[in-house]
Amino acid sequence: MAETDGVSPLSLIQKNKKIKYIILGCGSIGYKVLEELHESDENVLIIDYDEKRLDDLRDHRHQVMRGDMTDETFYETISEPEVAFILSSNKDANLAAVLHIRARFPSSNIIARALDHFSSNQMADAGADVVLYPQTVVAKSAVNHMVNxxxxxxxxxxxxxxxxxxxxxxxxxxxxxxxxxxxxxxxxxxxxxxxxxxxxxxxxxxxxxxxxxxxxxxxxxxxxxxxxxxxxxxxxxxxxxxxxxxxxxxxxxxxxxxxxxxxxxxxxxxxxxxxxxxxxxxxxxxxxxxxxxxxxxxxxxxxxxxxxxxxxxxxxxxxxxxxxxxxxxxxxxxxxxxxxxxxxxxxxxxxxAPSISQETIEVLGAAIQNRDIRQGYLFSNVGYVRNRDAIPQAADLLLNLEGVYTALVYGITDTAIILSARNKDIRLHVGDVLKEAFAGIPGASAGGHATMAAMSIPLQAFSLVRDKEELLSMIIDSILANFMKMVGIAEDDDDEA
Ligand SMILES: [Mn+2]
Known part of the structure; x- marks a missing residue:
């Protein structure tokens, strides 16, 4: 059928050869695209119906093929292109080409030229990946130039x-x-x-x-x-x-x-x-x-x-x-x-990462000084703090100490008792254990993830106690004893708490 259409014998070769770009319709816009591509001729196949135009291109050693882009069977003679440029000045022919190429070569990229606003939408619906409406392209470019x-x-x-x-x-x-x-x-x-x-x-x-x-x-x-x-x-x-x-x-x-x-x-x-x-x-x-x-x-x-x-x-x-x-x-x-x-x-x-505040440094210092390490668990009481954010920062820091797999840092603010936990022992889900250890404490909320968790007990429940640090140890010691029992820290060590 290729021969009867007057298509050049080149088409027989085309069918087996992978082509990167095809340009359907090589008028002034098609020719400009060919120039802009800067591709070697073997990568570009030009398809047009105009014999005179094809002769001219052939003279310039471009790879050409005569064909009717509206004919569905024509596409059987070519192999799947990476990109198809559909650029003729006939809007119906362009639309037909979009439909045929999309049907036959689902993974090709299609860039098509519209001749009016309506056909622009039609081509997008037919499966063109990019629709160019030259008037819009020129208008956009004009505005861009103006802005610059x-x-x-x-x-x-x-x-x-x-x-x-x-x-x-x-x-x-x-x-x-x-x-x-x-x-x-x-x-x-x-x-x-x-x-x-x-x-x-x-x-x-x-x-x-x-x-x-x-x-x-x-x-x-x-x-x-x-x-x-x-x-x-x-x-x-x-x-x-x-x-x-x-x-x-x-x-x-x-x-x-x-x-x-x-x-x-x-x-x-x-x-x-x-x-x-x-x-x-x-x-x-x-x-x-x-x-x-x-x-x-x-x-x-x-x-x-x-x-x-x-x-x-x-x-x-x-x-x-x-x-x-x-x-x-x-x-x-x-x-x-x-x-x-x-x-x-x-x-x-x-x-x-702005430098840390004086108070944060003090809290980090207290956390290091007051640390108590038992079988890979670190406990540290930082006492009274104004800035509660320092407590999780201290837990982060102390987890880096050698031989520490789980760090629990706790302190008291004006309104709550705060505990922050960090864990890198994969056998332990610190969020779950804390939640259980703190169950039954009035107002307490505890929980978190396997590697990080937090707990807080609002002070309203204990507002009668004046000495904050005393209050802290009064409440937290029993909870920590509970925690140690749950994670299996030896009874002997317990006495040192
Ligand atoms: Mn501004």
Whole structure:
């Protein structure tokens, strides 16, 4: 049947030979795809009905075949392609080809050209993996170019403005600055100093305080200089900038009529009424972080980036996007990827695991000092603690001691008795044992997994006892005796409890 269709004898060979790409319909779009593929001719088979077009392609040593893409039997003459491009200018022929190829070659990838919106849906329904509607492709590309063009123009405008200034630029962050605001502030000061050739001195200002332990670690480890924002400091600034705040009075205590020269942010501008128009304003609500906008400026302007700035901006994007999981755009990921090779990984790790507090260290110390090890079980009474989180941290730590397979650390807070257990003895399910050992204690809740468990007894039930530590041993000793009996710790050792 191939011969009667006037198909070239090449088809007989095709049937046995695996072909990577087929292009059905090789007009202007098909030919452009052929060029873009940059594949060797043996990997691409061009199928068309137009004899003249085929001759021309044959002259250029392309692999061609004459065939009618609407004819179901035609597909019997070719082997399964990895990818089928269906690109003719006839929408019915394209639709028929999608249906036939999908039926005959279920695992081929099909990329088809639609000629209108309706046929675009039809082709998707018929089994095309990707449907291209050239008008949409061009429109999307036009908008993309526009976005990039604006981003690049904005970066240039910011640079030119800073270039023309000299004096002091006060960069104002959030009231309680977070890593996004802080890293944006140091990025702006780096751009300002570069653009003004040092004529512009920047001061990073904030009200409120740097609350979170992780944020303090961030500022300390990166040695970021920040000053409290006061009326006097503000009066000393020739220019002001707001970063990560959408307007004066938003996320800061400035009055709404404060004149601000630069505003760069990613918060929504909805409902914002401006009393003054800044000299430069770039607000992108679709950016995951203001640090992401600054990273883009740095790329657009080909500015040098040092380790400290890259680390700060990376951390800013990471923090504002909740570790790249929320409100994150492809542009944010692109920007983070740009920063990563310049960032100091060790510093990043330190910021993410901020140094432990004084009290935690004290509790860990007490847990080590008061340890009592019996047949692989460690018991440690840390006494009164203000921060209950220190108890599981101590249990984690003590499980690492040599010869310890199960660690039980307990203490008392203002409101409860807390016990935390960690276990690496596979024969023991510590959650189940604790649950049983604590059964019958009023108000107690205990339980957990084989390797980690916790218990707490609220103090209301024992509110009459004044001495907390005495109360702790009064209650817990009998429970621990119970626990030891259950896990089979020898009677002899029991006396030492
Ligand atoms: Mn932010």
């Amino acid at each position: 063009l604006i981003a690049s123009r904005n970066a240039q405008r910011l640079y030119s403005l800073l270039e023309s200034w000299s004096g002091t630029l006060g960069i104002i962050t959030h009231k309680n600055p977070d890593p996004d605001a802080i890293s944006s502030a140091i990025a702006l000061s780096a751009i300002a100093e570069e653009a003004s050739k040092g004529k512009l001195k920047c001061r990073i200002l904030y009200e409120g305080n740097i609350g979170h332990q992780e944020n303090r670690a961030f500022v300390n480890l990166l040695e970021i200089k920040m000053e409290h924002l006061t009326a006097e400091v503000l009066a000393e600034c020739d220019y002001t900038a707001l970063v990560d705040c959408v307007a004066p009075g938003m996320n800061n205590d400035l009055t709404a009529d404060t004149k601000i020269n630069i505003i760069i942010d990613h918060h929504s501008t909805e409902g914002i009424e401006r009393q003054n128009v800044p000299d430069f304003m770039d607000i992108r609500p679709d950016a995951g972080a203001t640090a992401s906008i600054f990273t883009q400026y740095i790329q657009e302007l080909y500015l040098p980036i040092d380790t400290k700035l890259a680390t700060a901006l990376f951390y800013g994007i990471r923090a504002d996007t909740h570790e790249f999981q929320r409100n994150v755009s492809p542009q944010d990921l692109h920007n983070a990827a740009f920063l990563l090779p310049y960032a100091d990984r060790q510093l990043l790790e330190l910021v993410m």
